Amino acid sequence: xxxxxxxxxxxxxxxxxxxxxxxxxxxxxxxxxxxxxxxxxxxxxxxxxxxxxxxxxxxxxxxxxxxxxxxxxxxxxxxxxxxxxxxxxxxxxxxxxxxxxxxxxxxxxxxxxxxxxxxxxxxxxxxxxxxxxxxxxxxxxxxxxxxxxxxxxxxxxxxxxxxxxxxxxxxxxxxxxxxxxxxxxxxxxxxxxxxxxxxxxxxxxxxxxxxxxxxxxxxxxxxxxxxxxxxxxxxxxxxxxxxxxxxxxxxxxxxxxxxxxxxxxxxxxxxxxxxxxxxxxxxxxxxxxxxxxxxxxxxxxxxxxxxxxxxxxxxxxxxxxxxxxxxxxxxxxxxxxxxxxxxxxxxxxxxxxxxxxxxxxxxxxxxxxxxxxxx
Numbered sequence: 508x509x510x511x512x513x514x515x516x517x518x519x520x521x522x523x524x525x526x527x528x529x530x531x532x533x534x535x536x537x538x539x540x541x542x543x544x545x546x547x548x549x550x551x552x553x554x555x556x557x558x559x560x561x562x563x564x565x566x567x568x569x570x571x572x573x574x575x576x577x578x579x580x581x582x583x584x585x586x587x588x589x590x591x592x593x594x595x596x597x598x599x600x601x602x603x604x605x606x607x608x609x610x611x612x613x614x615x616x617x618x619x620x621x622x623x624x625x626x627x628x629x630x631x632x633x634x635x636x637x638x639x640x641x642x643x644x645x646x647x648x649x650x651x652x653x654x655x656x657x658x659x660x661x662x663x664x665x666x667x668x669x670x671x672x673x674x675x676x677x678x679x680x681x682x683x684x685x686x687x688x689x690x691x692x693x694x695x696x697x698x699x700x701x702x703x704x705x706x707x708x709x710x711x712x713x714x715x716x717x718x719x720x721x722x723x724x725x726x727x728x729x730x731x732x733x734x735x736x737x738x739x740x741x742x743x744x745x746x747x748x749x750x751x752x753x754x755x756x757x758x759x760x761x762x763x764x765x766x767x768x769x770x771x772x773x774x775x776x777x778x779x780x781x782x783x784x785x786x787x788x789x790x791x792x793x794x795x796x797x798x799x800x801x802x803x804x805x806x807x808x809x810x811x812x813x814x815x816x817x818x819x820x821x822x823x824x825x826x827x828x829x830x831x832x833x834x835x836x837x838x839x840x841x842x843x844x845x846x847x848x849x850x851x852x853x854x855x856x857x858x859x860x861x862x863x864x865x866x867x868x869x870x871x872x873x874x875x876x877x878x879x880x881x882x
Contacts, residue, residue, distance in 0.1 A: 516641035516642045516666075517641070517666055517667075517668055517669075517679075517681075518681070519559075519562075519563060519564055519565055519642055520564050520565070520681065520682035520684055521564070521565045521566075521567060521644050521646075521664045521681060521682070521683055521684065522564055522565070522566045522567065522682060522684045522685070522686065523567045523646075523662070523684070523685050523686065523692075523694060524557075524566070524567060524568050524569075524686045525685075525686050525687060525691075525695055526568065526569060527555065527557075527567045527568060527569050527570040528570070528660065528685075528692055528695075528696055529695060529696050529699045529844070530553075530569065530570045530571070530572065530844050530845065531570045531615055531646065531648050532648065532650075532661075532696040532699060532700060533696075533699040533700070533703050533842075533844060533845035534551055534553065534572035534845045534846075535551050535617045535619075535648050536650060536699075536700050536703055536704070537551075537575075537703060537707055537845065538550075538575055538617075538619075539617060539619030539620075539650055540650060540700075540704070541650070542704070543776040545619075545620055546578070548567060548578060548619040548620065549575055549576060549577060549619075550575070550577065550578070550616060550617050550618065550619065551572065551573075551574070551575045551576065551577060551616060551617050551847070552573050552574050552575075552576065552614070552615070552780075553570050553571050553572045553573045553614065553615050553616070553847075554570070554571050554573060554611050554613070554614065554615070555567050555569070555570050555611065555612050555614060555615055555644065555646065556568055556569040556570075556609055556610070556611055557569070557609060557610075557612045557613075558569065558608045558609050558610070558612070559608070559612070559642050559719055560665075565612055565613075565642050565644055567612065567613075567644075567646070568609060569843060570615055570646070572709065572844075572845065572846065572847040572848070573847055573848050574847055574849065575847060582709075582753070588671060589737075608637070612640065612642065612644065613636050613643045613644040613645055613646070614632065614636055614643075614645055615627050615634070615645065615646035615647070615648065616629070616646075616647060616648075616773075617647065617648045617649065617650075618647050618648075618649045619649060619650060619651065620649065620651045621649065622649055622651075622652065623647045623649065623652075623658070623663040623665065623680065624647075624666060625645070627674065627677050629645070630667075630674055630676075630678070631674065631736040632663070633645045633667060633678075634647075634667070634670055634673065634674075634676075637666065637667050638670045638671075641670070642679065643666070644664050644665070645664070645665045645666070646662055646664050646665075647662065647663050647665065648661055648662045649661055649662075653693070653828075654693070659689045659693065660685070660689055660692055660693060660696075662683070663680050663683065664680065664681040664682075664683050665678050665679070665680060665681065666679065666681050671769075674735060677869040684836070693842055695771045699845070702841070702842070703842065703845055706841065706842065707845070709713045709836065709838065710711075710839050710842045710846075711850075713835045713838050713839050714825065714839065714846075714850055714853055714854065714870075715729070717832065717835055717853055717854060717857050718853045718857070721828065721832055721835075721857060722830060722853075722856070722857045722860065725824075725828050725831075726828060726857070726860060726861060726864070729821065729824045729825065729828065729864065730774070730864065732776070732821075732824075733776045733820060733821035733824065733868075734774025734775065734777055735774065735776070735777050735821070735864055735868055735871070736860075736863055736864055736867065737771035737772070737773060737774075737777070738771060738772040738774070739771055739772075767786070776821075777867075779818060780818070780871060780875075781871075782815070783813075783814060783817065784814060784871070784874050784877075787810040787811075787814065787877055788877065789813060790802060790806060790810065791800045791806060791807055791810070791877060794806060807877050808867075810877060811875060811876055811877045814875035814877070815872075815875050815876075817866065817870065818868075818872060818875055821868060822868065822872070825861075825864065825865060825868060828861065829861065832857065832861070836854070839854070
């Protein structure tokens with residue numbers, strides 16, 4: 508029986524999908540293009556997501572933008588390592604859910620006007636990928652090379668020959684394949700370039716609006732006037748453990764002010780509405796036990812109406828806030844793939860904080876209806 512042909516990880520080719528190529532070009536072109544003077548060009552960095560097929564070929568399915576750097580280099584800060592860990596976990600979860608074998612299979616960055624090579628820093632960065640995974644690859648995009656005969660797409664793949672040698676290892680360009688013919692890949696990427704050049708300034712203004720107006724002003728004012736989110740009295744422990752986060756005591760709804768006061772500062776509005784709801788339930792419980800059905804119904808309607816009136820303003824404010832946010836997201840969403848982690852985090856953080864407020868508001872709205880069991 509003939510054995511299947513094995514390919515050395517170093518020699519394994521790379522198949523680049525259109526989706527990944529467009530993301531690389533779409534993000535890179537924001538910081539280095541022919542409309543900018545070369546002195547203003549800046550390098551960018553991202554990670555590659557894909558799979559290894561039959562130990563023969565690496566397929567790059569996505570290229571996630573991470574951070575922008577200087578003219579000749581990218582500084583990778585601690586928060587980017589956190590972001591990368593979160594992306595890695597997210598890719599792993601989706602792979603399990605979709606029964607795929609996708610993971611972070613390398614990295615990409617740009618060399619605007621410099622061509623395809625590894626600097627000592629690039630060499631060190633690539634070691635971090637290829638030592639644990641011999642198939643790991645690095646892609647370099649240089650818009651100045653795009654359209655040339657040799658590098659028609661302006662992109663090249665590199666891999667270290669022997670990562671065990673560390674910085675002494677040499678590297679070579681590796682065979683690149685593409686999801687579609689080169690002309691189609693370039694044509695599709697050029698459409699992205701036109702859109703990004705035309706609309707990215709508008710997109711960035713919307714992101715700034717979300718950060719400075721919706722989050723720092725509107726959402727902050729909503730919390731100040733109608734505070735529901737408990738404020739921790741001690742430093743918040745940051746965790747990437749989803750189960751641990753879901754067990755956050757702020758989302759447990761057995762209201763116990765004496766317990767919470769030990770750990771959190773309770774906003775006045777939250778304390779007031781919780782007290783009103785508890786008092787209303789006590790009154791209705793008493794009528795329920797005494798089987799005063801008619802009096803119970805009248806009291807329930809009166810108390811529920813009063814509570815709902817108290818919640819009218821925060822509900823209106825929240826609805827206006829989310830409506831405004833939705834309008835901004837409608838403009839941003841077609842360009843979300845070409846945002847880096849810092850820009851995406853602004854959107855994600857607003858969603859997280861507004862969702863945290865809504866979770867509490869939704870439960871309080873339900874409890875304000877005062878629905879007890881029937882007699």
